[in-house]
Amino acid sequence: MTNEANTDVVRAVGVVGAGTMGHGIAQVAAQAGYGVCLVDIDADALARGQAGIDKSLARLVAKNRLSAEESAAARGRIQGSTSLEALYDADLVVEAVVEKLEVKQAIFRQLDAGCGRATILATNTSSISITRLAAATSRSGKVIGMHFMNPVPVMTLVEVIRGLGTDQATYDAVEAVSKRMDKTPVEVHDAPGFVSNRVLMPMINEAIFCLYEGVGDAEAIDRVMKLGMNHPMGPLALADLIGLDVCLDILRVLQSGFGDPKYRPCPLLVKMVDAGYLGRKSGRGFHLYA
Secondary structure, three states, X not given: OOOOOOOOOOOEEEEEOOOHHHHHHHHHHHHOOOEEEEEOOOHHHHHHHHHHHHHHHHHHHHOOOOOHHHHHHHHHOEEEEOOHHHHOOOOEEEEOOOOOHHXXXXXXXXXXXXXOOOOEEEEOOOOOOHHHHHOOOOOHHHEEEEEEOOOOOOOOEEEEEEOOOOOHHHXXXXXXXXXXXXXXXXXXXXXXXXXXXXXXXXXXXXXXXXXXXXXXXXXXXHHHHHHHHOOOOOHHHHHHHHOHHHHHHHHHHHHHHHOOHHHOOOHHHHHHHHHOOOEHHHOEOOOEXX
């Protein structure tokens, strides 16, 4: 298989990381007709991810957005594994693990060594430099950012980010894959936080400072932004949905990347992450969850 000008070069998709983003990406890829291999080194995390896909597909069927036959076909296209070696034959691999540069670099090095030379290596990073990740490989032309939004099956945006060396054929192929997944690809430049999180995270951080300084309680802050700015979800509830640990990681990337104190994470955010209050996934964040 070769990645030439033809954009229809992707038939098999690999996803690294079976968390909220990873299993969502695997689901939409399978719904688009791709054969998918979902990999997580933690067998329990892999099982939770597969269960999350089952639940999401069932919800789509219940809402008449997908037939039972389409759901079964999509689920049948997804395989699971705890080994990265299972992805060596993929045409496109999307990494969706923790937002830590060194973890992502290690994965990219192994994929670069094991995958075919035509394989595109994409990352779902929400803030880390695509160029730095590409430098961990010998295929900078085939490395690209493919930043999905949460929840993946619902949100239509995919930020597509070129690294310094990303070639046009790779961009064209990823743009075509995004559209086949019924997403809207938007090209942005490789800068800390890209567009989405460079704009969003300072707003969330400022909302946390409002809570920290006693300007309002969490419910009041979220209600003001929902009713006054017509946001579908308040910034603190959104932080809980994203994961407070993820928000903290992104803010630290922004602070380090720009060297600007305006990105300094609120001390309350740091304290809550230290306490294990990570939002919806832990049952407690700025709000409580069953």
